[in-house]
Amino acid sequence: MxxxxxxxxxxxxxxxxxxxxxxxxxxxxxxxxxxxxxxxxxxxxxxxxxxxxxxxxxxxxxxxxxxxxxxxxxxxxxxxxxxxxxxxxxxxxxxxxxxxxxxxxxxxxxxxxxxxxxxxxxxxxxxxxxxxxxxxxxxxxxxxxxxxxxxxxxxxxxxxxxxxxxxxxxxxxxxxxxxxxxxxxxxQPDEASRQEVRDRALALRVQESLKSDERLGHVDLHVTARGGTVVLQGVVFGPEERRAVLEVVGAVSGVAQVEDRLTVARMPIR
Known part of the structure; x- marks a missing residue:
């Protein structure tokens, strides 16, 4: 193998x-x-x-x-x-x-x-x-x-x-x-190295889904995964965008739990 x-x-x-x-x-x-x-x-x-x-x-x-x-x-x-x-x-x-x-x-x-x-x-x-x-x-x-x-x-x-x-x-x-x-x-492969590949695959599927969503293509987040738990870090602009991110990520196959470490920035009033 x-x-x-x-x-x-x-x-x-x-x-x-x-x-x-x-x-x-x-x-x-x-x-x-x-x-x-x-x-x-x-x-x-x-x-x-x-x-x-x-x-x-x-x-x-x-x-x-x-x-x-x-x-x-x-x-x-x-x-x-x-x-x-x-x-x-x-x-x-x-x-x-x-x-x-x-x-x-x-x-x-x-x-x-x-x-x-x-x-x-x-x-x-x-x-x-x-x-x-x-x-x-x-x-x-x-x-x-x-x-x-x-x-x-x-x-x-x-x-x-x-x-x-x-x-x-x-x-x-x-x-x-x-x-x-x-x-x-x-x-030689072991369970830890196989899990590393599975985790990277899941994180990439999450990124793919975020970039494919017309509401979120502009959002650049740091995404990691471990055993079905996905950690999101980065900046989103407003509560609605945050909800959209969590909705998309939660729907990705293989995601069991989402750890939300997002920072919500508000657009300045002009």
Whole structure:
């Protein structure tokens, strides 16, 4: 039993390593399903959500409410899959969303840009300049989204349990390295680590519901969960908004109790 999350540079062979790991262990490989299901939760298509994950945001989008709403649609689906045993998740911010989960092995796969360009050109049948543009555009997009939503640098090796450079490490050897961690005592699941994933999944579903409610999309709250108890912290503007928040949160599946630590601020009289 276990959980592996991958992020990879385009052309780094990261997809092949993740797929081969899932095949070797008989685990489920999850990638496209996340965006397919997230698209059903909101107005965006799967292609539009792909751009949300892989393309840099414009200035207006950085400031817009829909960007956060769509983020929670995707993030909540990632944690839903992470609750299952024996799953490999590729991309979709999974390595960021699972930081601190004991049994989640988080892997970044990279390679020198020139090598990735050669691989992409050969695999896709495009020119070297086209392949370079594809790789650089993808890297720029993922890097920008990680900054936007997590305020960290995608390339920071401290964020991962394992970084694989495929300039010298192939698919088979890469799988072996990941499997060593998956089988090590430090990464074995226990009830506490499984509960951590369930709690994060519930907190994200709550955030998703709040952002999806037309009355509350502008509200930014800090939400945590523990064993069905959801703790709400932050500022709401007026008693009616507070009641709306509690109503929405109480209706989320899995919420047994709501701990209200909200601060009610009153709009100034003009």
């Amino acid at each position: 276990g959980l592996a999350a991958f992020t990879r540079e385009l052309g780094s062979l990261g997809t092949f390593i993740a797929e081969e790991l899932a095949r070797r262990r008989g685990w489920r490989f999850v990638r496209r399903e996340i965006l397919e299901e997230a698209a059903r939760m909101g107005p965006l298509t799967e292609d539009e959500l792909t751009r949300l994950v892989e393309s840099p945001p414009g200035l207006w989008e950085r400031l817009s409410l829909p960007a956060r709403r769509h983020f929670y649609h995707v993030a909540a689906r990632v944690l839903e899959y992470a609750q299952g045993d024996d799953v490999v998740i590729l991309g979709r911010w999974s390595t960021m969303l699972l930081r601190g989960v004991r049994h989640a092995v988080r892997v970044r796969v990279c390679a020198p840009l020139d090598l990735r360009v050669e691989r992409l050109a050969d695999r896709l049948g495009v020119s070297r300049p086209e392949a370079r543009a594809l790789a650089e555009r993808y890297d720029q997009g993922v890097r920008a989204r990680i900054r936007q939503f997590f305020d960290v640098e995608w390339e920071d090796s401290d964020l991962y349990d394992l970084v694989i450079n495929t300039e010298r490490v192939g698919v088979e050897r890469g799988c072996e390295l990941v499997e060593r961690l998956l089988d090590s005592p430090e990464f």
